[in-house]
Amino acid sequence: MPTRVIHGERELVKQAGLLKQLGNRCLLVTGKTSARVSGALDDAVEALKSQGIEYELFDQVENNPSLENVGAGGKAARKFRPDFILGIGGGSPLDASKAVAVLAVNNIEPEELYRNKFDNPPLPIVAVPTTAGTGSEVTPYSVLTHNELETKKSFSVPELFPRIAFLDWRYTEKLPLSITRDTALDALSHLVEGYLSRKAIGTSDFLAERGMKLWAKCLKGLREGALTPEDRDLLLVASTLGGMVIAHTGTTLVHALGYPLTYYHGLPHGRANGLLLGEYLRFSAQYVPERVNDVLAWLGLKDIGEFSRIMGELAGPMVGLTGEEVKQYAAKAAATKNAAQSQGDVTETVLQRILECS
Structure with missing residues (x-):
C-alpha cells in the first residue's frame, strides 16, 4: 500500500517535517465545522506554520460533496497553486480532497473526473480523518454525488492514494453518538463486504479479520453509548483496515443499495449500509x-x-419505501460494478427482496 500510515496522538504536529517534504504551499480542504471542532485544523495549522509552509483554507466541502462542490475547490486550488493538498474530516472532505488534487492541475470539467485518466497526475494528498468509518485515508477512491444520475459515483486512479495518513483518535472524541455509530457501521460494512467480495484475496482477508476483531471490542461501547479513548482508537484503526480491504476488493451490493437511500432519503451513508447488512x-x-x-x-x-x-x-429504523422506489433503487443497483462484485446471482429481484426485508 502506497500510503504511509502514522498512528498516535499529536503525530501531525510531531512529524510536521514530513509535510515540508511535499512542498512549500498547501491547500487545506475541509468542511465548515468538523475540522475546527475536532482540533485537527488547529494541529494542521500549527504543523504547517512550524515548517514555514504557506497555506490557504478551502472549508466549503458539503456533506456528500457534489461535482459542483469539488469544482469550486478545484478553482480555488488553481488560483492558489499549492504543492500539496491536506484533507481533514470524514469521508466527504477526504474524498473531496482527492478530486481537488486532480482539478488543481487539470483544468477540466468536474464530470471529466470519471474518465479516470488525466494529463497531469494529482497533487500529493495528506489525509487526516476525523471520523472512524470511511477509510478514505488509505484508498484511491473519491465518491461524489452525481446529481444528473441521482446517485453517488466514484472515480479512481492509483495516484489518489494519500501519501500520508495521520490517525489520531482525539479528532473523533467530540463526535455525537449518532455520527460515531453511523461511521462505525460504515467501517464494518467495508470489512464485511470486502471479506465477502468475489475479489477477496489472502491479503484482504487478513486485514478484514483483524479489523472485525478490533471492531468487536468496541461493540459494547457503541451499544451503550459510552466509548472510552481506547474504543475510539480501536475504531479508528479498524476503519483504516476497512479502507485497506476495499482498496483491494471494492465494495458490494450493500453500497449499491445504500447510495439511493442516502441520495433520495438523506440517510447517512454508514447508517444506510448498516440497515442492509443483515439481509x-x-x-x-x-x-x-x-x-x-x-x-x-x-x-x-x-x-x-x-x-x-x-x-x-445501532442504525435505527429503515425508511419507508414505496413499491416503485424499491424497484427503482434495485434497478440502479443491479447495473453497478458493486453488485457484480457480490457473491451469488445478484438480480433485480434479489435486490428488491433485500430492500423489502431490511
Whole structure:
C-alpha cells in the first residue's frame, strides 16, 4: 500500500517535517465545522506554520460533496497553486480532497473526473480523518454525488492514494453518538463486504479479520453509548483496515443499495449500509456460508438474527419505501460494478427482496 500510515496522538504536529517534504504551499480542504471542532485544523495549522509552509483554507466541502462542490475547490486550488493538498474530516472532505488534487492541475470539467485518466497526475494528498468509518485515508477512491444520475459515483486512479495518513483518535472524541455509530457501521460494512467480495484475496482477508476483531471490542461501547479513548482508537484503526480491504476488493451490493437511500432519503451513508447488512449476510450465506460464519465468529455473535438485531439497534429504523422506489433503487443497483462484485446471482429481484426485508 502506497500510503504511509502514522498512528498516535499529536503525530501531525510531531512529524510536521514530513509535510515540508511535499512542498512549500498547501491547500487545506475541509468542511465548515468538523475540522475546527475536532482540533485537527488547529494541529494542521500549527504543523504547517512550524515548517514555514504557506497555506490557504478551502472549508466549503458539503456533506456528500457534489461535482459542483469539488469544482469550486478545484478553482480555488488553481488560483492558489499549492504543492500539496491536506484533507481533514470524514469521508466527504477526504474524498473531496482527492478530486481537488486532480482539478488543481487539470483544468477540466468536474464530470471529466470519471474518465479516470488525466494529463497531469494529482497533487500529493495528506489525509487526516476525523471520523472512524470511511477509510478514505488509505484508498484511491473519491465518491461524489452525481446529481444528473441521482446517485453517488466514484472515480479512481492509483495516484489518489494519500501519501500520508495521520490517525489520531482525539479528532473523533467530540463526535455525537449518532455520527460515531453511523461511521462505525460504515467501517464494518467495508470489512464485511470486502471479506465477502468475489475479489477477496489472502491479503484482504487478513486485514478484514483483524479489523472485525478490533471492531468487536468496541461493540459494547457503541451499544451503550459510552466509548472510552481506547474504543475510539480501536475504531479508528479498524476503519483504516476497512479502507485497506476495499482498496483491494471494492465494495458490494450493500453500497449499491445504500447510495439511493442516502441520495433520495438523506440517510447517512454508514447508517444506510448498516440497515442492509443483515439481509446481505442472509443472501451471502447461500453461497459462502463458511465466510459468513467467520464474520459472525469474529464479531462474537451467534447467528445472523443476533447480527441483524444489533444493526437495527445501532442504525435505527429503515425508511419507508414505496413499491416503485424499491424497484427503482434495485434497478440502479443491479447495473453497478458493486453488485457484480457480490457473491451469488445478484438480480433485480434479489435486490428488491433485500430492500423489502431490511
